[in-house]
Amino acid sequence: MAHPPLVREARPPTRTAWAEGVDRLRAGATTEPGRLRVIGALVAALVVAFGAVTAWEISDRATAAGNVVTRSQPLSADAASIYRSLADADSAAASGFLAGAQEPQDLRERYEDDIATASALLAKAATHTESTSASGREIAALNTQLPQYTGLVERARANNRLGLPLGGAYLRYANERMTTKLLPAAERLYTAETSTLGEDYDEARAWPFVGLGLGVLALAGLGWAQRRTYLRTNRVFNHGLLAASVASAVVLLWLGIGHVVARAELEDAMAHGQESLEVLNDARISSLNARANENLTLVARGAVLAADGKRDLYESQYADGMKALGRRLAQARALADDPQGGLPVTDATAKADEWRKRHTAARATDDGGDYEGALAKVIGGKGSTGECFNGVDAALEKALAHEQAEFTRAAEGGRGALTGLPLGAAILAVVGAAGAVLGIGRRLSEYR
Amino acid sequence: MTRSGSRYVGTGSRLRGWGGVAGMAAACALTAAVTLLPLSRGAGDGQGPDAAGQGVARAVAARADTCEDPEASLPPSEADGPAVEKIKARGKLIAGVDQNSFRWGYRNPATGDLEGFDIDLVRAVAQDILGDPDKVVYRAIPTNQRVLALQEDRVDVVVRTMTVNCARIKDVAFSTAYFEAGQQVLAPKESTVKGYDASLAGKRICTAKGSTAYDALAAKSFGAKFEGLTVSNQLDCLVRLQLGEVDAVVTDNALAAGQAAQDPAVELKGEPFTREYYGVATKLGNDDLVRRLNHVLDEYREGGEDGRWMKAYGKWLKDDLPGIKKPPEPKYRDN
Numbered sequence: 028m029a030h031p032p033l034v035r036e037a038r039p040p041t042r043t044a045w046a047e048g049v050d051r052l053r054a055g056a057t058t059e060p061g062r063l064r065v066i067g068a069l070v071a072a073l074v075v076a077f078g079a080v081t082a083w084e085i086s087d088r089a090t091a092a093g094n095v096v097t098r099s100q101p102l103s104a105d106a107a108s109i110y111r112s113l114a115d116a117d118s119a120a121a122s123g124f125l126a127g128a129q130e131p132q133d134l135r136e137r138y139e140d141d142i143a144t145a146s147a148l149l150a151k152a153a154t155h156t157e158s159t160s161a162s163g164r165e166i167a168a169l170n171t172q173l174p175q176y177t178g179l180v181e182r183a184r185a186n187n188r189l190g191l192p193l194g195g196a197y198l199r200y201a202n203e204r205m206t207t208k209l210l211p212a213a214e215r216l217y218t219a220e221t222s223t224l225g226e227d228y229d230e231a232r233a234w235p236f237v238g239l240g241l242g243v244l245a246l247a248g249l250g251w252a253q254r255r256t257y258l259r260t261n262r263v264f265n266h267g268l269l270a271a272s273v274a275s276a277v278v279l280l281w282l283g284i285g286h287v288v289a290r291a292e293l294e295d296a297m298a299h300g301q302e303s304l305e306v307l308n309d310a311r312i313s314s315l316n317a318r319a320n321e322n323l324t325l326v327a328r329g330a331v332l333a334a335d336g337k338r339d340l341y342e343s344q345y346a347d348g349m350k351a352l353g354r355r356l357a358q359a360r361a362l363a364d365d366p367q368g369g370l371p372v373t374d375a376t377a378k379a380d381e382w383r384k385r386h387t388a389a390r391a392t393d394d395g396g397d398y399e400g401a402l403a404k405v406i407g408g409k410g411s412t413g414e415c416f417n418g419v420d421a422a423l424e425k426a427l428a429h430e431q432a433e434f435t436r437a438a439e440g441g442r443g444a445l446t447g448l449p450l451g452a453a454i455l456a457v458v459g460a461a462g463a464v465l466g467i468g469r470r471l472s473e474y475r
Numbered sequence: 476m477t478r479s480g481s482r483y484v485g486t487g488s489r490l491r492g493w494g495g496v497a498g499m500a501a502a503c504a505l506t507a508a509v510t511l512l513p514l515s516r517g518a519g520d521g522q523g524p525d526a527a528g529q530g531v532a533r534a535v536a537a538r539a540d541t542c543e544d545p546e547a548s549l550p551p552s553e554a555d556g557p558a559v560e561k562i563k564a565r566g567k568l569i570a571g572v573d574q575n576s577f578r579w580g581y582r583n584p585a586t587g588d589l590e591g592f593d594i595d596l597v598r599a600v601a602q603d604i605l606g607d608p609d610k611v612v613y614r615a616i617p618t619n620q621r622v623l624a625l626q627e628d629r630v631d632v633v634v635r636t637m638t639v640n641c642a643r644i645k646d647v648a649f650s651t652a653y654f655e656a657g658q659q660v661l662a663p664k665e666s667t668v669k670g671y672d673a674s675l676a677g678k679r680i681c682t683a684k685g686s687t688a689y690d691a692l693a694a695k696s697f698g699a700k701f702e703g704l705t706v707s708n709q710l711d712c713l714v715r716l717q718l719g720e721v722d723a724v725v726t727d728n729a730l731a732a733g734q735a736a737q738d739p740a741v742e743l744k745g746e747p748f749t750r751e752y753y754g755v756a757t758k759l760g761n762d763d764l765v766r767r768l769n770h771v772l773d774e775y776r777e778g779g780e781d782g783r784w785m786k787a788y789g790k791w792l793k794d795d796l797p798g799i800k801k802p803p804e805p806k807y808r809d810n
Contacts, residue, residue: 127584128584128585182717186737187584190583190584190585191577191737192575192576192577192581192710192733192737193577193710193713193714193734193737193738195575195710196708196710196711196713196714197714199708199711200711200714327575327708328574328575328582328615328617329575329615329616329617329618329620330575330617330618330707330708330710331707331708332617332618332707339617340707393615394620395614395629396569396571396612396613396614396615396616396629396630397614398574398582398615399587
């Protein structure tokens, strides 16, 4: 009978080792030192996981917040500048054209500055953008269209200088290209960049749920371990576990408060900065469109009619532009939350109202047959609609600068609230885990 | 009937259609070809707003009995009536003109002055009525304002490449014809396009939206591509031509001459294939002014080669629209 058991023992050695390990664990869980070892390992792991997840989640959010401040918002602002420069170039070209064969120097320079700005910003945007992305395609389209547009404007100038009405036809064609090809592409670029900004923003303000959950879990685990120790030993404090708890609580508080502050700052940046910026940019572009069309009404001299065959095309487009400007200014005033932001908008609104009045008078002069008189009322100096337009543009520029500063300040604050948190969380987690292990080890040593 | 019927080959089928409906004899149809063809032309300048008027013109033309010779005007007279006296009392003639049509009515950017064939005519009218060609207030009026400006007494006369047609004589009164124009092809000098014929095959042709030229191509295109190549103003066609986006332009030859004058590399090709007349318009009922205008025009046309009409033609139009030997003959009606 002695033989078969020997054989049985020799045959499944692996199974025995496995079973033995399980047995030992089972024994560990049933004996106090064993339990302490398991508890120590679990609590330390929880604290480490909490720290690691916090560091990871927050560095993600910090990166996103950094992207908002340093990449996507500037790109969105650049796209708005590209749009604005193009619309401004178009309006300057038309104003200069109206002034006659000899274009005024300041308008010529304004046009050239606008084209240079647009080209430079397009080149800058291209370096930050994948050429296959939606933004990349719009940038490529703009790069193709812009030289064609400037070519048409130069042809318009050459013909105008020769005194040929063909110049006006070229200018209208250039304007058509601008409004049907370039500006829509610039607008799509702006929309794409702004939606990237929205994504970065959403990413930056997303709650770090996993980190917060693990933090609560780690603290609960530590609390339970300490309570267990207290119940068994009647010792109130285990120094190691206490240190681990403090470290975890600090990380949790830091995470919670840091995130709430960052979130609030970012929301402030978006709500008060970015939204105002978008509305103000729209307002500025509406006023530029209205101005270009006001000029073109005089360039075309009634030669082109709107789709209904009755109204002048450019006059009706001017009216659309002014309506849009009025709407945007009302929105901007509602959004402006401080006097520095509100005053320029009020100023722009007043100037736009004056512009409308002067425009009506200029139209009446032109319709009465006094073309030269109307011209003076539109592109002349004091008392002209051009004066009002410049006033609107300058006021909006001031408002935009203010809102941009507000945005940057708040967004920087948001990003700043997260500074150091990933590293701090990592260090404190290591400290906490070490504390937990040491604390449990201290108890464990009592069994040796 | 100074021109042969074979020139109107392009719109002949349409005319036969009308003739058939009216049940006219062949001779009548030929007469109709001369009198109705101008009616198929809605716009003096081939622009959009006249498209509607064109439809009306056709409807009227179909009832040819009501409108046979729209360009026939009241016999001339120097007698002053209320309309002429009003101008004299004011001491200024208020003329509605164009400022976009090179060689017709155009504001020269170098001088800021209006100049052209139409403007010379305005000055002749002021000379006759007021004794001074400079006693004129020019009001630049857009195409869509021509009739309204007269009806609202904003201007005394409109001299603005305005085509006389059956629809318009219901709204305004016209003088006798002061110019005869027609649709013609404009292309680069070295182009293989020879006119409104088979040489257009495969070419891209620019026309103004809603213009007679577009309708003519729609009726008979000789294989030319013209859909999707329309523009809002005839001058835009020259832009497209210079940029190589089209191969040729079909428009009113009077305005095409203005285009050719701005680009030495293009010229009018072939012969005009429609006929239409320009008249001086005034408010309906100003019969004394119409008669006076006709008197001015009679004198303006006189003198052959040295007459004022031929001099103005030589100054503004001859280079780009050669071949006109004399002004159009006036036609008068009894009442």
